[in-house]
Amino acid sequence: MLLLAVLAYFLAPLVLGVSVKAFQLQRGELIQTVVASGRIETPARVDVGSQVIGRVAAVPVREGQTVKSGQLLIELEASDEKAALEQAAAAVRQAEVKLRQFHEQTQPMAEQALRQAQVTLLNVQKQYDRQRELVAQGFIGKAQLDDAQRNLDIAKSQYSSVQLQLQSVMPKGSDYQLASAALEQVRANLHAAQARLNHSKITAVADGVLILRDVERGDTVQPGKVLMVLSPLGLTQLLVQIDEKNLRYLQLGQLALAQADAYPGQKFKAQVAFINPGINAQRGSVDVKLTVAEPPAFLKQDMTVSVEIEVARRKDTLSLNVEAIRDAASSEPWVMLVEHGKAVRRAVKLGMPGDKSIEILSGLKETDVVLPATGVAVAEGKRVRADVVEKPVAMR
Incomplete structure (x- = not known):
């Protein structure tokens, strides 16, 4: 009996294959976020600038004036x-x-x-x-x-x-x-x-006070130059720096979750309110401001915060742990799945990425079990045992 047990121990990997941790697909909600860090600004300050090059036709407001959301601040010549x-x-x-x-x-x-x-x-x-x-x-x-x-x-x-x-x-x-x-x-x-034509009219993004005006009628303005600074009334804002490679994902009004480094785990809601039209060449980043409608009492000026901005959401979609995707950055990503006890290569079509998982558009079904891309190397066609199946977290 002892001899049979020893033989079984050594022969099992040959007959049944090596034991490897694997991932199973999950159907559910997938959220894509952009993560950044920054600081608290209270009262908030919004830099006002132009998105186009143009000559100023009118500046109907003055420094120190209280303005309403949507009120015209600067008008550019727009006959063309x-x-x-x-x-x-x-x-x-x-x-x-x-x-x-x-x-x-x-x-x-x-x-x-x-x-x-x-x-x-x-x-x-x-x-x-x-x-x-x-x-x-x-x-x-x-x-x-x-x-x-x-x-x-x-x-x-x-x-x-x-x-x-x-x-x-x-x-x-x-x-x-x-x-x-x-x-x-x-x-x-x-x-x-x-x-x-809309770009020729620069309006206030919120009710507030103009604390700086650096533009006059007849000036030629261009993107990236701060023409005014608006301090919205009663708003707490977060100023964060977003890597410019993520700029294409950002839109005004997107929701976010933030937390102060001094109070980890105590998250609060925020919303994208301003995206700077210029890029910081030294940092390769874009300044983004988020408003906090209901700021926690512990928030202080210049406090360091971390922010997760929700840029996309998929409901009832199929996702897989990113650790299972091979050649994910190429035009032909693929996975190694377990099929009838053997490792099988399968091409997949990827969709929206989450933080730990990525959307699978085609190539796999919900019950498939997939091997990780790193760790124990298993060649295609080899027998394998997926003894431990990890389900990826499809939420953020």
Whole structure:
């Protein structure tokens, strides 16, 4: 018995495979966050600047003035932008009229032309049939039948041509699709023109007091220069530095969880209120400010804080621990899963990343068991035992 036990101990890895920790996929909610550190600012200060280069046409506020959210602070000259907006709006109206013509004129006319071509084809077909009978009876010569055949061929060609014309002006036809695409394009141009015009008006992001004004009418401004500093009323803000590689994920209004380093575990809610239009070249970061609607009593000026900004959320999605993904940064990520007791390579399509897990769009199912990318090396096709299955945490 002792000999059998010893043999079983040494032969088990050969027969059943090595024992390796593995991960199982999990279905649930996945949250992507951007993590940063910074400090408390109270009262908050918001740097006001321009997103575009332009000449200042008006500065209707003064330093020390209390302003309302949305109130105009600086207006840039925008005659070109206004003209571009009017031109884009005219192009949209023209494209809408052209598309409407398909429904009101082009399609009905094409349908009528098709009906007429069909009637003509039927008449010519009947004439051809009569001519063929007369030739068979010897009443007319074959030359007249040849003329009838040519007329029939022409009628068929005209019917096919009109049929194609009708198909092209229907909603799935090429001409209609081109007109529809043209309308979408000019609408996009209109939105872009409106956005450029909006950049000419710099407004207050919140109620507050202007504690600095460094701009006058006639000045030429450019992105990155602080023109005013606004101190919102009654707001506590967090000033954090975000790595510029994460700038594409950030938007105004995003929610976040923060905690002071002096009070770990006591998290409080915050919201992105300002994203600096300029990049700090020395640090390679962007200054971001978050407002705290209900600040805890322990928050103090310049206190160090850590912030997790929620930039995306997926509900009821499939995710896997990032430690199981191989070549994750490449165009062809893959995993080694356990299938019928053997290691099998499987290509996967990745989606949104979380903090500890990443969304799996295709390639795996919820019951799959996947080997870690590091640790015990298991070659494809080798037997393996996933004795311990770790379920990744799909939440942040």
